[in-house]
Amino acid sequence: MIAIRLGLYLSLMLLLGLAAFPLYALRDSERPEGKILTLRKTLIFWSGAAIILSVLGFLALMAAMMGTSIADIDWAMCRTILFETPIGNAWLVRIAALVAALVAALAIDRSVKRRLITVATASAIALSTLVWTGHAGASEGTLGSLHKASDILHMLAAAIWLGGIAAFLRILQAPDDGI
Numbered sequence: 001m002i003a004i005r006l007g008l009y010l011s012l013m014l015l016l017g018l019a020a021f022p023l024y025a026l027r028d029s030e031r032p033e034g035k036i037l038t039l040r041k042t043l044i045f046w047s048g049a050a051i052i053l054s055v056l057g058f059l060a061l062m063a064a065m066m067g068t069s070i071a072d073i074d075w076a077m078c079r080t081i082l083f084e085t086p087i088g089n090a091w092l093v094r095i096a097a098l099v100a101a102l103v104a105a106l107a108i109d110r111s112v113k114r115r116l117i118t119v120a121t122a123s124a125i126a127l128s129t130l131v132w133t134g135h136a137g138a139s140e141g142t143l144g145s146l147h148k149a150s151d152i153l154h155m156l157a158a159a160i161w162l163g164g165i166a167a168f169l170r171i172l173q174a175p176d177d178g179i
Helices: 002-025 040-066 075-084 086-106 112-132 141-173
Strands: none
Touching (some): 002 040, 002 112, 040 075, 040 086, 040 112, 075 086, 086 112, 112 141
């Protein structure tokens, strides 16, 4: 479960950070795929990885809550948890956001800027859902809302930072075309 959670956090943070990097660090003329940075396949990979890890994480959580293996999960109980608990609601929003990110990353006909904005926004929503049921999710009232908001901002800032580092590493590895 810990490895799945770590993978989910990393995939969501890299997805957001890599999608956001060209929006704040590159000019419009530098954003087209392959001009400075090639991201389309990477964004597709991290979107897909985050979806798979979210599903695996949910199944592992259900198995742990029920005291069974993943193969013996009570699916009626899973439906109840999905549609009637904050954990389930957060998971459903995360999956919807990740599917939107994946569709945007796959979109060939859309403008690069619009695609990046859509992937970044959807992945920011997906990353934020981790806070809803985490440590900050246990707080209630105004203080709880402030706690959630600060945790979300912290996660988003960390994702932008991590994605910026990953993007710089990708740029450094790119062949020099005499620029």
